[in-house]
Amino acid sequence: MKGTSAHRPISREFVDEIKRRHPIAEVAALFTWxxxxxxxxxxxxxxxxxxxxxxxxxxxxxxxxxxxxxRGGDVIDLVRHRLDLPFDEALRWLDQCPEIAxxxxxxxxxxxxxxxxxxxxxxxxxxxxxxxALATALSVYTQALWETPAAHRYLVRRGITQEVTVRCHxxxxxGDRLIEALRQRGIPLQIAWEVGLLVGTARSPRERFAGRIVxxxxxxxxxxxxxxxxxxxxxxxxPAGPKYMSLPGARxxxxxxxxxxxxxxxxxxxAFDWLTLVKWDLPGCYLGGGGLPExxxxxxxxxxxxxxxxxxxxxxxxxxxxxxxxxxxxARFVDLPAGVKDVADLARCNDGLDRFRxxxxxxxxxxxxxxxx
Ligand SMILES: [Zn+2]
Numbered sequence: 220m221k222g223t224s225a226h227r228p229i230s231r232e233f234v235d236e237i238k239r240r241h242p243i244a245e246v247a248a249l250f251t252w253x254x255x256x257x258x259x260x261x262x263x264x265x266x267x268x269x270x271x272x273x274x275x276x277x278x279x280x281x282x283x284x285x286x287x288x289x290r291g292g293d294v295i296d297l298v299r300h301r302l303d304l305p306f307d308e309a310l311r312w313l314d315q316c317p318e319i320a321x322x323x324x325x326x327x328x329x330x331x332x333x334x335x336x337x338x339x340x341x342x343x344x345x346x347x348x349x350x351x352a353l354a355t356a357l358s359v360y361t362q363a364l365w366e367t368p369a370a371h372r373y374l375v376r377r378g379i380t381q382e383v384t385v386r387c388h389x390x391x392x393x394g395d396r397l398i399e400a401l402r403q404r405g406i407p408l409q410i411a412w413e414v415g416l417l418v419g420t421a422r423s424p425r426e427r428f429a430g431r432i433v434x435x436x437x438x439x440x441x442x443x444x445x446x447x448x449x450x451x452x453x454x455x456x457x458p459a460g461p462k463y464m465s466l467p468g469a470r471x472x473x474x475x476x477x478x479x480x481x482x483x484x485x486x487x488x489x490a491f492d493w494l495t496l497v498k499w500d501l502p503g504c505y506l507g508g509g510g511l512p513e514x515x516x517x518x519x520x521x522x523x524x525x526x527x528x529x530x531x532x533x534x535x536x537x538x539x540x541x542x543x544x545x546x547x548x549x550a551r552f553v554d555l556p557a558g559v560k561d562v563a564d565l566a567r568c569n570d571g572l573d574r575f576r577x578x579x580x581x582x583x584x585x586x587x588x589x590x591x592x
Pocket of ligand 1: 264265266267274285286287288289290
């Protein structure tokens with residue numbers, strides 16, 4: 220179906236098909252950052268210079284309108300105006316458009332991977348060129364973190380200290396620095412694309428982690444993984460998207476290097492739970508969302524006791540059941556104090572570590588019963 224327009228007359232059906240295949244929000248996201256505004260999306264207009272967003276996307280009517288330059292229309296109009304093309308060429312541009320990464324949260328298998336083939340992404344991640352791109356990204360992100368007060372304040376609010384920030388190589392992706400840095404180091408954008416650092420189209424690449432705190436998994440100098448957490452600050456125009464985003468390709472066990480040589484270790488759910496363990500100097504790892512990473516069971520093999528401290532919700536409980544099957548009698552399940560959602564919650568309390576230690580002492584051999592309601 221794709222790229223067939225050269226041989227197709229422009230019919231009503233063809234126009235409808237193009238509109239269906241290219242949702243307005245995803246195409247607009249190639250040209251500008253979008254934030255949620257109620258049921259709509261809003262961003263800086265890609266058609267005129269402005270500092271206050273007046274460009275709106277109305278997904279339900281598949282249309283857009285800019286209150287600044289007072290232009291609007293459907294997805295084809297947007298491409299027409301943005302790229303200064305006549306109608307038929309805008310139509311063909313969309314038809315030939317390489318894979319567009321659907322906006323995160325859209326119901327599509329590709330959305331988890333930003334349009335990148337996961338197996339290929341994994342191979343690229345471990346190639347010398349891929350590691351070069353990842354190392355470049357990490358140095359750009361760690362630098363940007365120190366220069367972005369909002370990102371800094373976010374970490375402080377979550378109880379993450381400067382020492383943890385440095386130890387875990389935390390960074391911040393401002394969304395506008397990586398491409399230039401790659402160019403300066405002579406690393407082809409294609410590599411960053413294959414690794415998954417860039418999304419969008421070849422014509423208008425965007426940074427995957429834009430607006431996010433970046434938590435890398437660094438193993439012996441190599442970068443095995445990156446995950447990003449959206450920074451929620453009012454003064455920053457946020458890109459639309461889910462709280463967490465990660466590189467495409469097989470997930471790894473986060474924080475796994477701290478497990479080596481330990482007989483008792485902790486497993487937590489999210490990246491910030493793990494950062495809390497690092498702050499407390501406790502050996503542990505995190506699974507991240509989306510199930511048990513393949514390497515998890517192997518890496519937990521050496522530990523005689525594995526303390527599982529997951530979120531106190533249904534998803535956390537389901538995850539605990541999965542781990543219970545893998546670990547059998549080596550597992551101990553930690554019940555967090557009443558009113559505490561997850562381990563990261565305790566990072567903000569002065570007595571967080573003491574309270575957590577109490578819970579670990581009380582840990583049982585049985586996973587929590589699955590809530591049925
Ligand atoms: Zn405008």
